[in-house]
Amino acid sequence: MTSLLRVDGLAGGYGDVTVVRDVSLRVDGGQAVFLAGRNGVGKSTLVKLIAGQLAATGGTTTLDGRDMTALPQHGRRLHGIGYAPQEGVVFDDLSILDNLTLHYPDRDLNRYGDLFRLFPRIEERLQQMAGTLSGGEKKILSFCRALAEDTPLVILDEPSEGVQPENIDRMARVILDQKARGRAFLVVEQNLTLVEDAADHVYLLDHGECVFETGRSNDLREDLSKRLQI
Numbered sequence: 001m002t003s004l005l006r007v008d009g010l011a012g013g014y015g016d017v018t019v020v021r022d023v024s025l026r027v028d029g030g031q032a033v034f035l036a037g038r039n040g041v042g043k044s045t046l047v048k049l050i051a052g053q054l055a056a057t058g059g060t061t062t063l064d065g066r067d068m069t070a071l072p073q074h075g076r077r078l079h080g081i082g083y084a085p086q087e088g089v090v091f092d093d094l095s096i097l098d099n100l101t102l103h104y105p106d107r108d109l110n111r112y113g114d115l116f117r118l119f120p121r122i123e124e125r126l127q128q129m130a131g132t133l134s135g136g137e138k139k140i141l142s143f144c145r146a147l148a149e150d151t152p153l154v155i156l157d158e159p160s161e162g163v164q165p166e167n168i169d170r171m172a173r174v175i176l177d178q179k180a181r182g183r184a185f186l187v188v189e190q191n192l193t194l195v196e197d198a199a200d201h202v203y204l205l206d207h208g209e210c211v212f213e214t215g216r217s218n219d220l221r222e223d224l225s226k227r228l229q230i
C-alpha cells in the first residue's frame with residue numbers, strides 16, 4: 001500500500017546548524033502517527049520541514065505520490081498538508097472570527113459546527129481579539145482551524161500544550177472521529193494520555209534522528225515513559 005505521507009532521508013535545520021538528520025517515516029490514510037522525544041531533539045523542526053515552513057537540505061517529502069520537497073508551505077497546504085504550529089498559532093491583532101475565516105473567501109462558519117459544539121468558548125467569543133485568549137485557548141483555536149480545513153493530512157505540533165485535561169480528551173475524540181473517516185494525522189506530543197488514546201504508531205526522536213518506533217500496544221505508555229525518562 002502506498003502511504004499518504006512518505007518522508008525519506010529528510011534533513012535540515014537553521015543556517016549552518018543541522019538539527020534533523022536522515023529521518024524517514026510513513027503516515028497512512030486513517031492513521032495518527034505521533035512524534036515523541038525529549039525537549040530540543042528536533043520534533044518541531046522535523047514537522048516544519050514536512051509542512052514546508054523550513055526548506056530541507058536533504059531528503060524528500062511526498063504526499064499521495066506527489067513530491068512536495070520544493071514547495072513552500074502555502075503550496076503544500078493546497079496539496080493537502082494542514083499544519084498547526086507549536087508557536088505563533090494565531091494572529092493576535094485579529095478577532096477570533098477573522099482568525100477562523102480569513103483564509104476562506106466565503107467566510108462561512110458552518111464548517112466549524114461540530115468543533116464549536118465541543119469547544120463552545122471559541123464560538124462565544126468570536127468578536128474578541130485573539131491576542132486576549134489564554135495560551136491554551138489559542139491552541140484550541142489553532143486546532144479548530146487546522147481540523148476544519150479540508151486537508152487529507154493534518155500536522156499538529158503539541159496541540160495539548162497548556163490545554164486543560166477535559167479539552168485534551170475532546171481533541172482526542174475529534175482525532176479518533178476524523179481518523180475513522182480516513183483522515184491522517186502527524187502529531188508532536190508530550191502528553192502521553194493523548195498519545196495513548198489516539199496513536200496508531202509512534203516515532204521517538206533523539207538528536208534529530210528516529211531512534212525507536214512502535215505501534216499501539218498495552219504497555220505503550222510505560223514503554224515511552226521509560227524511554228523518555230519522565
Ligand SMILES: Nc1ncnc2c1ncn2[C@@H]1O[C@H](COP(=O)(O)OP(=O)(O)OP(=O)(O)O)[C@@H](O)[C@H]1O
Pocket residue numbers: 014019037038039040041042043044045046
Ligand atoms: N529558529 C531557530 N533558530 C535556531 N535554532 C533553533 C530554532 N528553532 C529551534 N532551534 C534549535 O533546534 C533544536 C531543536 O529544536 P526543536 O524546537 O525542533 O525541538 P523540539 O524537539 O520540538 O523541542 P520541544 O519539545 O522543547 O518543543 C534546539 O536546539 C533549538 O534550540
